[in-house]
Amino acid sequence: MPEREGTYGLLAEFDTPSQLVRAAENAYAAGYRRMDCYTPYPVEEAAEAIGFHKNEVSLVCLIGGMLGVTAMFSLETWISVWSYPLNIAGRPYFSWPAFVVPAYEWTILFAGLSAAFGMLALNGLPQVYHPLFNAPNFRNGATSDKFFLCVEANDPKFEPAETRSFLEGFAPVSVVEVEY
Amino acid sequence: MATKDAPVNDPMLDPVTGEQRVIAPGHTFKSVTEKISRIVLTPHTPLGWFAGFTLAGGVATMLLVAVVWLFLRGTGIWAITIPVAWGFAIINFVWWIGIGHAGTLISAILLLFKQGWRNSINRFAEAMTIFAVVCAGMFPLIHVGRPWLGYWLFPYPSSMNVWPQFRSPLLWDVFAVSTYATISVVFWYIGMIPDLGTLRDRSKSKIAQFMYGWLALGWRGSVRHWVRYETASLLLAGLATPLVLSVHTVISFDFAVALVPGWHTTIFPPYFVAGAIYSGFAMVITLAIPIRKFYHLEDMITIRHIDNMGKVMLATGLIVAYGYATEVFMSYWYSASHWEYFMMWNRMFGPMGWSYWVLVTCNIALPQLLWIRKFRANPALIFLMSLIINTGMWFERFVIVVTSLYRDYLPSSWGTYRATRWDYATFVGTLGLFTFLFFLFIRFLPMIPMSEIRMMLPQAKIRPEAELSHEAGD
Numbered sequence: 001m002p003e004r005e006g007t008y009g010l011l012a013e014f015d016t017p018s019q020l021v022r023a024a025e026n027a028y029a030a031g032y033r034r035m036d037c038y039t040p041y042p043v044e045e046a047a048e049a050i051g052f053h054k055n056e057v058s059l060v061c062l063i064g065g066m067l068g069v070t071a072m073f074s075l076e077t078w079i080s081v082w083s084y085p086l087n088i089a090g091r092p093y094f095s096w097p098a099f100v101v102p103a104y105e106w107t108i109l110f111a112g113l114s115a116a117f118g119m120l121a122l123n124g125l126p127q128v129y130h131p132l133f134n135a136p137n138f139r140n141g142a143t144s145d146k147f148f149l150c151v152e153a154n155d156p157k158f159e160p161a162e163t164r165s166f167l168e169g170f171a172p173v174s175v176v177e178v179e180y
Numbered sequence: 181m182a183t184k185d186a187p188v189n190d191p192m193l194d195p196v197t198g199e200q201r202v203i204a205p206g207h208t209f210k211s212v213t214e215k216i217s218r219i220v221l222t223p224h225t226p227l228g229w230f231a232g233f234t235l236a237g238g239v240a241t242m243l244l245v246a247v248v249w250l251f252l253r254g255t256g257i258w259a260i261t262i263p264v265a266w267g268f269a270i271i272n273f274v275w276w277i278g279i280g281h282a283g284t285l286i287s288a289i290l291l292l293f294k295q296g297w298r299n300s301i302n303r304f305a306e307a308m309t310i311f312a313v314v315c316a317g318m319f320p321l322i323h324v325g326r327p328w329l330g331y332w333l334f335p336y337p338s339s340m341n342v343w344p345q346f347r348s349p350l351l352w353d354v355f356a357v358s359t360y361a362t363i364s365v366v367f368w369y370i371g372m373i374p375d376l377g378t379l380r381d382r383s384k385s386k387i388a389q390f391m392y393g394w395l396a397l398g399w400r401g402s403v404r405h406w407v408r409y410e411t412a413s414l415l416l417a418g419l420a421t422p423l424v425l426s427v428h429t430v431i432s433f434d435f436a437v438a439l440v441p442g443w444h445t446t447i448f449p450p451y452f453v454a455g456a457i458y459s460g461f462a463m464v465i466t467l468a469i470p471i472r473k474f475y476h477l478e479d480m481i482t483i484r485h486i487d488n489m490g491k492v493m494l495a496t497g498l499i500v501a502y503g504y505a506t507e508v509f510m511s512y513w514y515s516a517s518h519w520e521y522f523m524m525w526n527r528m529f530g531p532m533g534w535s536y537w538v539l540v541t542c543n544i545a546l547p548q549l550l551w552i553r554k555f556r557a558n559p560a561l562i563f564l565m566s567l568i569i570n571t572g573m574w575f576e577r578f579v580i581v582v583t584s585l586y587r588d589y590l591p592s593s594w595g596t597y598r599a600t601r602w603d604y605a606t607f608v609g610t611l612g613l614f615t616f617l618f619f620l621f622i623r624f625l626p627m628i629p630m631s632e633i634r635m636m637l638p639q640a641k642i643r644p645e646a647e648l649s650h651e652a653g654d
Binding site for chain 1: 208209210213335341342343344345346347348349351352355356359362363366367370374377378380381382393394397398399400401402403404405406407408409410411412415416419420422423426430433630631632634635639640642643
């Protein structure tokens with residue numbers, strides 16, 4: 001990966017979630033798109049404010065679940081009918097009611113693993129390094145009690161001085177420049 | 181409603197509803213974070229922790245010895261023989277896995293029902309689930325006699341060209357329990373990622389920063405991440421709910437599918453599931469009450485939690501009582517089967533009938549005290565009750581396994597069951613292992629989910645702009 005230099009973005013710190021949501025709504029209205037909010041717990045309003053409405057985790061989960069049920073039911077059928085047919089108390093080889101139980105468990109197993117790992121993958125995690133961790137106030141508060149809005153430098157509307165004064169209009173605790 | 185004699189200015193009572201609060205007033209995002217993360221990040225581990233850890237480790241060593249001896253000598257060191265071929269191993273397996281179920285219930289079902297009070301107890305209830313499944317999963321494995329061949333249970337292409345037999349409930353168990361263990365661990369870990377991020381950011385030592393840094397996977401609290409995270413949590417909760425019901429159902433099939441009087445009934449799945457939740461909540465209380473006392477967590481695990489758990493125990497206990505009543509009705513009268521009738525008579529009044537009456541006392545009679553609000557709100561009494569209920573639930577499995585088997589159709593083949601010292605050592609050893617793992621958990625991982633507690637604080641409410649600009653102005 002080529003080494004990146006320069007500014008990642010401008011990071012505004014707020015004390016309350018309400019201030020953050022107001023700033024994010026206004027930034028979105030002002031035309032900023034490449035930005036993100038960072039909060040110590042889920043703030044749905046902030047996600048709405050920056051125009052993030054839907055995600056694909058449910059779809060990944062559904063696909064995983066269907067894969068699980070298909071895989072196990074086919075495996076059971078193949079084993080019991082073709083590969084290793086056993087006569088158990090005269091029951092048919094294709095004893096589908098009995099096959100439901102493991103197939104059901106694998107539906108849940110695959111769906112659950114897909115939801116969990118799909119969520120991580122869509123989030124781009126694990127990603128141990130991120131430029132935001134270079135901002136000292138970010139590490140002090142983002143996972144504890146502070147609320148952050150970061151407008152990224154690659155936003156077409158981004159102008160260091162202008163964006164800074166725009167963010168300062170929302171009475172943040174601070175606005176700092178984040179380096180790569 | 182508040183009781184009449186409660187002091188009016190009690191800070192733990194909500195002035196509007198008069199109910200006990202879920203979290204003490206006056207907490208901020210910062211104070212919650214500090215209070216919970218300090219338990220883990222403190223350089224001064226309390227001496228009591230070391231004492232308990234060593235004691236639990238010592239008891240767990242007994243398990244190690246018992247299992248080593250078992251591997252050397254075989255299952256003959258246990259009391260299992262004909263006619264009672266299923267003994268302590270199965271009893272303990274069902275008991276432990278049942279205990280695990282309350283953790284999933286609290287984290288998944290109560291999440292779907294939007295029961296906010298669950299937030300402060302769900303993390304350690306989930307940890308309890310995992311450690312209980314660890315203890316449970318061991319028993320069938322060591323019971324098979326040749327545990328090093330345990331992988332034969334899984335369908336894999338082998339040079340022997342042999343495949344498992346999918347019509348057997350014992351094989352269903354393999355899939356149910358392995359799925360349950362996997363999903364419980366994933367749910368627990370995913371739930372912990374944001375809190376691990378907090379620990380990473382707050383720890384002072386390099387080793388802790390490195391370890392929590394890796395475990396947190398680089399979590400930075402982006403709201404885009406949070407939205408996906410919340411979706412995944414809800415989906416996992418939605419999946420864990422049918423899973424937890426299915427796991428104990430499948431375990432009850434181990435019995436119910438067999439044509440043995442005392443086992444072959446359709447009441448088993450629902451009554452096993454209710455019993456599982458019953459014993460699991462009892463175990464949550466057994467763990468929560470000493471922990472909240474020791475770590476001074478009374479403002480996060482409040483009387484409201486204890487009271488609510490008492491109510492859940494009362495409700496599930498009554499379902500279990502209904503299950504017992506149905507069994508008696510079915511075998512004494514409805515089945516019109518001599519063998520069923522004799523089994524129930526023998527279960528109640530035979531030479532091992534005492535175990536049935538222990539069960540009735542511990543699971544039905546004494547828990548009726550939970551109807552009394554003052555009893556539920558008294559941590560010491562409800563702690564005692566939780567121990568009684570877990571004893572009763574252990575005896576329930578003992579009754580089901582042993583008293584259905586020891587006197588079968590032919591009097592000449594009747595026998596009895598008397599557990600050996602190795603049976604006891606293995607069982608007590610798993611209690612040690614469970615406690616040992618739990619001590620490790622409360623020392624190194626955040627036992628109360630910080631992010632979920634922050635969400636419950638009044639400050640988390642988004643206020644309209646008009647109020648905000650007023651506030652920003654001064």
